[in-house]
Amino acid sequence: MTYFEVFSLPRKLSIDVAALEKQFYALSRRWHPDRFAARPQAEQEAALAQASLLNDAYRTLRDPVLRTQYLLRLLGVELEEQSKAATEAARASGTEKKQSVPPELLEEVFELNMQLAEMRAARQMGEDEPELRRDLLSAKDAFESKLDATDEELQQLWRVWDAAEDEGAQPAQTSARDAMVTLLNKRTYLRNLVRDVNEALESESGTQHHEI
Amino acid sequence: MAEERVVGIDLGTTNSLVAYLEGETPVVIPGEDGERLVPSVVAVTADGVVVGNGARGTLLADSANAVYSAKRLMGRDLADVQDELKLFPFRLAEDLQPGEVLRLQVGGLTLTPPEISAYVLQQLKRNAERFFGGPVTKAVITVPAYFNDAQRQATKDAGRIAGLEVLRLVNEPTAAALAYGLDKSKDGVIVVYDFGGGTFDVSILKLHDGIxxxxxxxxxxHLGGDDIDNLLIAIALDDIAGDLGEDVRHNGEVVQAVRKAVIEAKIQLSQATTARLELTLPSGRRYLREISREQFEQLIAGVIARTAGPCRQALKDAGIRVEQIDEVVLVGGSTRIPAVRRLVDELFSLSARGKQPHTELNPDEVVALGAAVQARILAGGAGAGSALEDLLLLDVTPLSLGIEALGGVVAKIIQRNSTIPASATEHFTTGVDGQTNVAIHVVQGERELAKDCRSLARFDLKGIPPMMAGMPRIEVKFLIDANGILHVSAREQRSGKEAEIDVKPTYGLSDEQVEAMILASFDHAEDDIRERQLIEAKNEAETILTAVEKGRAHESWQQLTAEETAAVAAAELALKQLMLQTDYKAIRKGIDALDQATRRFAELMMDSAVTGAMKGKTMESAGDAMGDGPTAPHPFAKAQIDDAATGS
Incomplete structure (x- = not known):
């Protein structure tokens, strides 16, 4: 059973999240293990399986990115750069995970890397560089707004994909699919950039790792 | 068929409670002594294992025979509890190995934390059975929301050992929300701030149509009222060592007396602006210290500030801004401290928004009350038309679940704050041709490296059909159930064979160990105590028999009548016969009989002795001074000599 089928939804990306939540509550009332605590063992186990599937499905479908990734996986697309296998392989060999820089970001990324290197060097000297800090903060803002923009773009691609699904327009759907893969990879890339900047800014206070 | 009684139990660090639903109102069930709170203290005494208020006396008089705050040790390993061991008088079994389930020495017994908790649970079970006049076998037990898998499993084990089927482990803040939300059908966002004796939890809930x-x-x-007590205890002990020159840090009974005094002072300071710490030391001197609320607040600022981090993180995780919070509920005794209330007010900008935290329900009882509501829901007693019919708890797992990947890094498979039950499916394969085993290490926590997370279990996938490396496709399903406890199953997909899994929890008791404890625990404990009693009784009998034997050579013996000496001989013979058997109570009676029979002789002897150089000596040294004189244990005589001694 796919996560879409759990909610009796067609395999489409535009989902009314408020309606999804409502349905999630209704199905939870039906399947939550608490409702079966006084029932025979076999029924309890079935409810446990149903309820965990329901929760997994809701967690995935309510989140735009997880939902898109899930659909792409159903379509047999392996998002290589985001896959755990790639992360693990990179970590095991002690290298950075292979990430092709989205072409439109090349220039900015180049500049950011320079600033990050400068920041690290300054920190090693025990110096504070207020100007560099400002530059990094504004770079972070820029990347964050690009990140927000990817959400808009993603929703447009959903509409293209969903419409093509309705019309059975194969070529249009394939190109929407490929565009989503590219977009998600770009998104991951941007998110990592923001994370790197945050770390560079934060580690000044010596708190790179947070327990919680 | 009579409705099955399912009770709700709050198994707390400091106090525990049992509650049930009377009609639609949750009610705490009092103990035989009329008290609603059962202190989570277990003592091993001559009369057997004693729990609660009765055990508190042992803590003060004979601290080695009692244990408290055992919840801090649940599901933990030797390496985790080093800090605990410095601050709490836990006596670990001497042969304890790292990685093993902790075992504590309490009086003559060796107990694991789940067994200690089981004694507390059994007391609550007895209280409920006494109240209902019938058996109680099912319960909902609450746990701190932030408890990990091992701590939850240990709590469930404790329930089983106590003879209770644990229908559900409910998170304490969630239970509290349920107790508050019962009569309010309002929707909104609520925060539960639960600062108890040993743990701190914060939960953010969305209320929607009874969900x-x-x-x-x-x-x-590891953050609670205990930590505040320990700060005060440390100060008092330092004072006593410094100003009075008495180092009592290693005197368990005095430390417990100090602990009792500081807790009383702490409680007073929630009402008054000053409190007196007052206590009599073994030397007879008095220790007195006045603490102002201001000093107290300075002292504890660091401890209570530690609750802010988890609150901010939870808000961030929930994606909730402070302004969106409708209600804040205060749970746990430590929320009575005014400084804690101020912190909560600031954290959630309550008074600034014209709001007040909810404190209408007793913060010590609210968790048990909520557990009682959940107990009824689970028992299926919430029929149509009941206010409970639509109530449903959807809880989350507090910690991310991950598996150790190459290089010791953690690949997260279930993120924290996922609604439970939750599952994740992972695929594994082999790295070597013909490999038939794959080892998997499951961890819980937020850190990047497995060594920094809590190790939950190591699994060995066995019986994989020999194939080329990379060919087998083993599907492993990880499922966190509604109790927050992990289950694992596996299947090799190419052969369709169920892969065999040997689940070895890193911390915790095996099923067999729990079974053995259920079958043996309580009888066994009684046996152990009985055995110790027997040994002690025989030793005492030996002592009195030897004393009587020696007494016959004493001049006072000649003053006894023929009947008196005959009575002594009869009692002596009877006791010797009883010593051949194993009934310690009968031996004690025999000792008492001989004691009675020799009473006049002891008095005569005492008269003759006291005229000598006896004054100002204790019974013990008096015994020594008397050389061959009898040392029959006459309580009254000893008391007299003690009185004389303290008077000098």
Whole structure:
């Protein structure tokens, strides 16, 4: 059973999240293990399986990115750069995970890397560089707004994909699919950039790792 | 068929409670002594294992025979509890190995933390059975929301050992929300701030049409009122060592007396602006210290500030801004401290928004009350038309679940704050041709490296059909159930064979160990105590028999009548016969009889002795001074000599 089928939804990306939540509550009332605590063992186990599937499905479908990734996986697309296998392989060999820089970001990324290197060097000297800090903060803002923009773009691609699904327009759907893969990879890339900047800014206070 | 009684139990660090639903109102069930709170203290005494208020006396008089705050040790390993051992008088078994389930020495017994908790649970079970006049075998037990898998499993084990079927482990803040939300059908976002004796939890819930959906939780399972007490105890002990020159840090009974005094002072300071710490030391001197609320607040500022981090993180995780919070509920005795209330007010900008935290329900009882509501829901007693019919708790897992990948890094498979039950499916394969085993290490926590997370279990996938490396496709399903406890199953997909899994929990008791404890625990404990009693009784009997034997050579013996000496001889013979058997109570009676029979002789002897150089000596040294004189244990005589001694 796919996560879409759990909610009796067609395999489409535009989902009314408020309606999804409502349905999630209704199905939870039906399947939550608490409702079966006084029932025979076999029924309890079935409810446990149903309820965990329901929760997994809701967690995935309510989140735009997880939902898109899930659909792409159903379509047999392996998002290589985001896959755990790639992360693990990179970590095991002690290298950075292979990430092709989205072409439109090349220039900015180049500049950011320079600033990050400068920041690290300054920190090693025990110096504070207020100007560099400002530059990094504004770079972070820029990347964050690009990140927000990817959400808009993603929703447009959903509409293209969903419409093509309705019309059975194969070529249009394939190109929407490929565009989503590219977009998600770009998104991951941007998110990592923001994370790197945050770390560079934060580690000044010596708190790179947070327990919680 | 009579409705099955399912009770709700709050198994707390400091106090425990049992509650049930009377009609639609949750009610705490009092103990035989009329008290609603059962202190989570277990003592091993001559009369057997004693729990609660009765055990508190032992803590003060004979601290080695009692244990408290055992919840801090649940599901933990030797390496985790080093800090605990410095601050609490836990006596670990001497042969304890790292990685093993902790075992504590309490009086003559060796107990694991789940067994200690089981004694507390059994007391609550007895209280409920006495109240209902019938058996109680099922319960809902609450746990701190931030408890990990091992701590939850240990709590469930404790229930089983106590003879209770644990229908559900409910998170304490969620239970509290349920107790509050019962008569309010309002929707909104509520925060539960639960600062108890040993643990801190914060949970953010969304209430919607009777559904209590937890959206984020955070906490610290080693942060509570105990930590405040320990700060005060340390100061008092330092004072006593410094100003009075008496080092009592290693005197368990005095430390417990100090602990009792500081707790009383702490409680007073929630009402008054000053409190007196007052206590009589073994030397007879008095220790007195006045503490102002201001000093107290300075002292504890660091401890209570530690609750802020988890609150902010939970808000962030929930994606909730402070302005969106409708209600804040205060749970746990430590929320009575005014400084804690101020912190909560600031954290959630309550008074600034014209709001007040909820404190209408007793913070010590609210968790048990909520557990009682959940107990009824689970028992299926919430029929149509009942206010409970539509109530449903949707809780989350507090910690991310991950598996150790190459290089010791953690690949997260279930994120924290996922609604439970939750599952994740992972695929594994082999790295070497013909490999038939794959080892998997499951961890819980938020850190990047497996060594920094809590190790939950190591699994060995066995019986994989020999194939080329990379060919087998083993599907492993990880399922966190509604109790927050992990289950694992596996299947090799190419052969369709169920892969065999040998689940070895890193911390915790095996099923067999729990079974053995259920079958043996309580009888066994009684046996152990009985055995110790027998040994002690025989030793005492030996002592009195030897004393009587020696007494015959004493001049006072000649003053006894023929009947008196005959009575002594009869009692002597009877006791010797009883010593051949194993009934310690009969031996004690025999000792008492001989004691009675020799009473006049002891008095005569005492008269003759006291005229000598006896004054100002204790019974013990008096015995020594008397050389061959009898040392029959006459309580009254000893008391007299003690009185004389303290008077000098």
């Amino acid at each position: 209590f959906e937890v959206i984020a939780t955070g906490g610290d399972t």
